[in-house]
Amino acid sequence: MNVSPLLASRALCAGYGDFQALFGVDFEISPGEVVALIGANGAGKSTLLKTLTGLVPLRSGSVSFAGIDVSKTPAHALVAHGLAMVPEGRRLFRGMSVEDNLRVAADHARPVAANARPWTLERLYDLFPVLAERRRQAVETLSGGQQQMVAIGRALMTQPKLLLCDEISLGLAPKVILEIYEMLPVIRQAGTAILLVEQDVTLASRSSDRFYCMLEGRITLTARSADVTREQITQAYFGVKHEVG
Numbered sequence: 264m265n266v267s268p269l270l271a272s273r274a275l276c277a278g279y280g281d282f283q284a285l286f287g288v289d290f291e292i293s294p295g296e297v298v299a300l301i302g303a304n305g306a307g308k309s310t311l312l313k314t315l316t317g318l319v320p321l322r323s324g325s326v327s328f329a330g331i332d333v334s335k336t337p338a339h340a341l342v343a344h345g346l347a348m349v350p351e352g353r354r355l356f357r358g359m360s361v362e363d364n365l366r367v368a369a370d371h372a373r374p375v376a377a378n379a380r381p382w383t384l385e386r387l388y389d390l391f392p393v394l395a396e397r398r399r400q401a402v403e404t405l406s407g408g409q410q411q412m413v414a415i416g417r418a419l420m421t422q423p424k425l426l427l428c429d430e431i432s433l434g435l436a437p438k439v440i441l442e443i444y445e446m447l448p449v450i451r452q453a454g455t456a457i458l459l460v461e462q463d464v465t466l467a468s469r470s471s472d473r474f475y476c477m478l479e480g481r482i483t484l485t486a487r488s489a490d491v492t493r494e495q496i497t498q499a500y501f502g503v504k505h506e507v508g
């Protein structure tokens with residue numbers, strides 16, 4: 264059975280002023296899938312993420328999320344439809360406690376069905392027990408890894424169908440990165456699809472079902488993570504187009 268994609272772009276072009284950053288990008292992620300987006304600095308990953316979420320306008324092509332035309336929907340309204348972002352740099356509400364950061368997000372949550380099991384503070388504290396210990400602390404007093412957990416928790420409190428994670432490993436120690444990445448399967452089992460924008464290619468392919476590689480605003484490789492070779496990734500990352508799987 265073919266499942267319709269949750270998020271899909273077709274022939275997407277976008278840019279800034281005279282500069283075109285994305286050229287005909289076809290991208291999709293299905294419900295419950297974990298997809299990674301990799302590429303060197305400046306390849307266009309953040310721009311793609313921003314265009315998929317309506318923060319950068321389309322020049323041509325289309326983006327749909329859960330059947331909604333993203334170009335006709337204000338970015339903030341997409342949250343209520345189930346699209347949540349863990350932004351690069353986390354952007355937590357400084358001066359507010361861990362718990363208040365999480366509670367604020369709940370005010371913008373997607374309505375969930377009566378028989379669904381929503382993300383609650385208790386459930387998040389089970390996922391990241393250290394946040395329960397620090398619930399009353401101001402977020403800026405937390406370590407970088409703990410702040411990243413709050414950023415993920417805040418996004419989950421909006422009850423997303425899709426969690427977009429922009430370089431969540433950036434600047435964190437390897438042990439902390441693993442702690443956070445180990446939680447992704449739990450989030451996915453709860454029914455949330457995940458898009459990981461990641462600089463670390465090994466981590467990205469190990470943690471995803473499929474991935475896309477970008478180079479200079481174009482997709483140069485799309486593959487099932489289990490099927491792709493190191494050489495194919497290297498070529499796509501630096502310059503030769505491949506289609507696998």
Ligand SMILES: Nc1ncnc2c1ncn2[C@@H]1O[C@H](COP(=O)(O)OP(=O)(O)OP(=O)(O)O)[C@@H](O)[C@H]1O
Binds near residue numbers: 302307
């Ligand atoms: N606000 C902006 N104004 C003008 N050009 C921009 C802007 N943001 C990004 N760009 C340019 O668009 C291109 C793609 O940048 P983007 O940030 O999307 O790449 P990236 O793959 O996310 O890189 P990084 O990993 O460094 O974040 C780059 O050439 C970048 O210089």
